[in-house]
Amino acid sequence: MTRGSGKFRARLARLAVGLSALITAAALPSLAEAEELHVLNWKGWGTDDPSALAEFEEQTGAKVVHDYITSYPEVFTKLHTNPGYYDVVVLNVAFVGQAVREGLLEPVDTEALKNYSQLFAELRESPQLVIDGQVYGVPWIWGVTSVVYDTNVFKEAPTSLEILWDPKYAGRVCWRDDPEDSVRFAALAIGQNPDQPQDLNAVAEKLRALKPQIKAFWKSEDEWRKLVAAKECDLSIFWTSSADKAIGQKVPVSYLVAKEGAIAFRDSLVVPAGTSKKPLANAFIDYMTSIQFYRHWAQAGGAPVPANGAAVAELPEASETRTVLTTPENMARINFKGALSDEQRQSYLNLWQETKAYFAE
Numbered sequence: 001m002t003r004g005s006g007k008f009r010a011r012l013a014r015l016a017v018g019l020s021a022l023i024t025a026a027a028l029p030s031l032a033e034a035e036e037l038h039v040l041n042w043k044g045w046g047t048d049d050p051s052a053l054a055e056f057e058e059q060t061g062a063k064v065v066h067d068y069i070t071s072y073p074e075v076f077t078k079l080h081t082n083p084g085y086y087d088v089v090v091l092n093v094a095f096v097g098q099a100v101r102e103g104l105l106e107p108v109d110t111e112a113l114k115n116y117s118q119l120f121a122e123l124r125e126s127p128q129l130v131i132d133g134q135v136y137g138v139p140w141i142w143g144v145t146s147v148v149y150d151t152n153v154f155k156e157a158p159t160s161l162e163i164l165w166d167p168k169y170a171g172r173v174c175w176r177d178d179p180e181d182s183v184r185f186a187a188l189a190i191g192q193n194p195d196q197p198q199d200l201n202a203v204a205e206k207l208r209a210l211k212p213q214i215k216a217f218w219k220s221e222d223e224w225r226k227l228v229a230a231k232e233c234d235l236s237i238f239w240t241s242s243a244d245k246a247i248g249q250k251v252p253v254s255y256l257v258a259k260e261g262a263i264a265f266r267d268s269l270v271v272p273a274g275t276s277k278k279p280l281a282n283a284f285i286d287y288m289t290s291i292q293f294y295r296h297w298a299q300a301g302g303a304p305v306p307a308n309g310a311a312v313a314e315l316p317e318a319s320e321t322r323t324v325l326t327t328p329e330n331m332a333r334i335n336f337k338g339a340l341s342d343e344q345r346q347s348y349l350n351l352w353q354e355t356k357a358y359f360a361e
Helices: 003-034 050-060 072-081 093-101 161-165 179-189 200-208 221-229 240-248 278-288 291-300 309-314 320-325 342-360
Strands: 036-042 063-069 088-092 138-150 173-176 214-218 235-239 253-256 262-272 334-336
Touching (some): 036 278, 050 278, 050 291, 072 093, 088 093, 088 278, 138 161, 161 179, 161 235, 173 179, 173 221, 179 200, 179 262, 179 342, 200 342, 214 221, 221 235, 221 240, 235 240, 240 320, 253 320, 262 278, 278 291
Parallel strands (some): 036 063, 173 214, 173 235, 262 334
16 A cells, blocks of 8 residues: 555545535534424413423424414414414314415324324314315314302302303403403303304393403413402303313312303314424324323313323313313203304404493493
8 A cells, every 4th residue: 555545545534524524514404493393372281281391302302392372363473474483383173274275284194193093083073174185183182161260259159151240240250351252152141152143232232241240351371360369350251171270279269061051162283384394293293192191281280171082081080171071961061162254253353342442431
């Protein structure tokens, strides 16, 4: 071997090392991006459970970054203004069709989800999630918005929505600041279909009658918790799963499914159009519908009813969600939210804004 050939090999080795460094440096941004999953959801609503996130991140090596909403219209605004940024979104099934029509969602590859077959068939096959033969949403959880009451004030549970209008509790009602829920509850109270009220004037009149009753409006769970801690609310419109969490933390509240009914929601996991991280999004959706995930949420408290039938048993036996919501009598009175047209949604918003303006007079 000549000295020249040795120098040549040394130069080749140095060149290879340099090229390797350049390739690695060029690849680093894409690798860092691939490890980050952007999730859009309500704050404290399951997907950001610390123990569950730690488990998922350990399994995948991904970092989950959350962005939060306070209303579903925000979802549409964020998806329209930040295309390709979000990878998984929690979306009420009543909004999935609209999101599909606006080109905001990708079909879900259910073949990549090993837990998909465990989800209740009636939820999986909902026409609100399966559109034109393609699956656009994976059923995740369901729960109820109902009347929550202070157990120090009520030694026996109320039975009717009319308790919200009872003059005895004037200035003691904390109401969710949401136009659709407000119209739906008023419609239930006067015996109308909450999805298709026949007489919006009667609904408006019923809502106006709340004026002396309202102590405060709330939009987030944290706002409601602060009101309750300040002993401002004898009665509230609130989410039963969040009430369950409060009960587990010794907050003196409980809830009922009134004889007139309650409003139920179903949340799904969807994949926004434009995401570059479909495999990681699929992995996250699969984990979120697993028994392992539901176990974390049940242990943390405030878990709603899972769409995974095998995970229902993970809810604590003493859970109000399990003992109140799943009785045959109460199940028969629960009204799952249906889809609303854009015209309906706008009319509800207008009605609610007019009602709040009346309250402020």
